[in-house]
Amino acid sequence: MADVVAVEDYADRRELFDIHTADQFLRFVPRIREISGCGIGEAKATYLHLAGAGRKCHRCSTPLGLGEIVDCSKCESLNLVWE
Ligand SMILES: [Zn+2]
Numbered sequence: 001m002a003d004v005v006a007v008e009d010y011a012d013r014r015e016l017f018d019i020h021t022a023d024q025f026l027r028f029v030p031r032i033r034e035i036s037g038c039g040i041g042e043a044k045a046t047y048l049h050l051a052g053a054g055r056k057c058h059r060c061s062t063p064l065g066l067g068e069i070v071d072c073s074k075c076e077s078l079n080l081v082w083e
Pocket of ligand 1 (some may be wrong): 061
């Protein structure tokens with residue numbers, strides 16, 4: 001699995017999070033690459049690891065603990081929390 005991308009700017013995160021929430025993978029990948037200059041592998045990995053709205057695990061929907069990079073307590077998936 002490629003590394004995930006660290007997007008530091010709050011407005012950029014918000015924009016990408018909204019695209020993710022809308023399930024717009026084909027918009028997300030070019031946009032995060034434009035913002036961060038990352039490769040396509042990193043863009044995809046970031047999309048896959050972004051937590052859902054309400055700080056829920058991207059894989060099993062379990063509510064996540066505090067922090068921006070969190071391992072799910074149930075399924076142990078890595079989650080990026082951008083809200
Ligand atoms: Zn989980």
